[in-house]
Amino acid sequence: MNIELRELGLIFESAKYHAIAPKILINLQRVAPEEFEELKGLSDATGCDLADIVFAIGYTDIFDMYLDNDIRDEYNQECSCFITTASIDKSSYIVCGQNWDVDGKTKDNLCFITKEYSDGTIIFALTTIMGLTHIGMNQFGIAVGTANLSCRHTQPFIIFPVVVQKILRAKSKGDVLKVLDLQRFSGHYYYIGFPENYALSVETTDHEHRVRQYNVGMHAYTHTNHYKEETLKHKGYNYSPSSTQRDSAMGQLLENTHTIEDITGIMGNHEYGLCRHADIMSMPQATTTCSSVIFVPTKKKIYIANDNPCKNNWVIMKE
Numbered sequence: 001m002n003i004e005l006r007e008l009g010l011i012f013e014s015a016k017y018h019a020i021a022p023k024i025l026i027n028l029q030r031v032a033p034e035e036f037e038e039l040k041g042l043s044d045a046t047g048c049d050l051a052d053i054v055f056a057i058g059y060t061d062i063f064d065m066y067l068d069n070d071i072r073d074e075y076n077q078e079c080s081c082f083i084t085t086a087s088i089d090k091s092s093y094i095v096c097g098q099n100w101d102v103d104g105k106t107k108d109n110l111c112f113i114t115k116e117y118s119d120g121t122i123i124f125a126l127t128t129i130m131g132l133t134h135i136g137m138n139q140f141g142i143a144v145g146t147a148n149l150s151c152r153h154t155q156p157f158i159i160f161p162v163v164v165q166k167i168l169r170a171k172s173k174g175d176v177l178k179v180l181d182l183q184r185f186s187g188h189y190y191y192i193g194f195p196e197n198y199a200l201s202v203e204t205t206d207h208e209h210r211v212r213q214y215n216v217g218m219h220a221y222t223h224t225n226h227y228k229e230e231t232l233k234h235k236g237y238n239y240s241p242s243s244t245q246r247d248s249a250m251g252q253l254l255e256n257t258h259t260i261e262d263i264t265g266i267m268g269n270h271e272y273g274l275c276r277h278a279d280i281m282s283m284p285q286a287t288t289t290c291s292s293v294i295f296v297p298t299k300k301k302i303y304i305a306n307d308n309p310c311k312n313n314w315v316i317m318k319e
């Protein structure tokens with residue numbers, strides 16, 4: 001594990017993590033018993049240590065434990081997210097989505113999954129092989145995605161894929177807001193689209209969150225990998241050298257968009273580095289856009305480019 005993490009730019013001692021892992025697992029079981037059971041099932045089926053699976057899917061949160069002690073390089077989990085309005089069939093709809101940027105190694109482990117729960121909830125999601133969910137939509141049209149933020153304060157509670165999966169099991173805004181009240185491991189950004197044609201933009205730390213509601217016709221909300229809320233800015237680090245540029249460029253470019261095609265063009269933009277297009281064959285640790293996703297929650301529609309979005313290989317997935 002140590003060698004791979006060095007390649008990602010961090011000297012990390014796994015013993016440090018394993019020292020607190022029992023506490024993380026106890027809190028996970030208490031706060032998110034269903035997600036705990038799912039991960040335990042993965043552990044039982046694969047023979048992988050449960051704590052290592054939690055690390056594999058939540059390492060961006062777990063790395064934040066060391067921010068006070070270690071200077072870190074880019075952690076390869078950088079995404080560019082947006083919420084805006086598009087014209088579809090002569091009506092205006094909120095659309096939200098992101099470029100999902102990972103390192104070349106992680107790109108090999110990505111997959112699409114559909115999950116059906118015993119209460120009848122069905123979710124469609126993008127994730128990694130060992131993951132819960134990272135980005136997805138449920139059959140009610142509630143859609144969620146995320147971008148990594150680095151929070152200076154952490155606590156051994158739930159990692160971000162647990163938050164995402166709990167949001168995807170929500171049936172209403174009220175359910176989603178209850179999920180945001182849970183204690184988290186560290187900070188993340190989430191955009192959440194609703195079938196009632198609005199969306200929420202949510203910045204979180206481990207124990208706080210700020211919610212903004214986006215309604216049809218408003219200026220685009222964009223978010224990358226630094227805190228933007230005035231009251232949370234001092235809680236985080238901006239470790240990404242390209243985060244502010246990607247955020248402002250995406251915001252400006254989205255001001256002139258009207259259609260889904262306009263938006264797919266922006267997601268493939270190279271001038272401002274929105275499409276991360278690394279040569280991962282020779283540099284597997286480099287950041288690259290592995291998938292791009294656009295949700296139209298009101299229409300329960302998902303557009304996916306399962307590669308660099310500049311290649312323009314978008315497909316429509318409908319719930």
Ligand SMILES: [Zn+2]
Nearest residue numbers: 275277308310
């Ligand atoms: Zn590209």
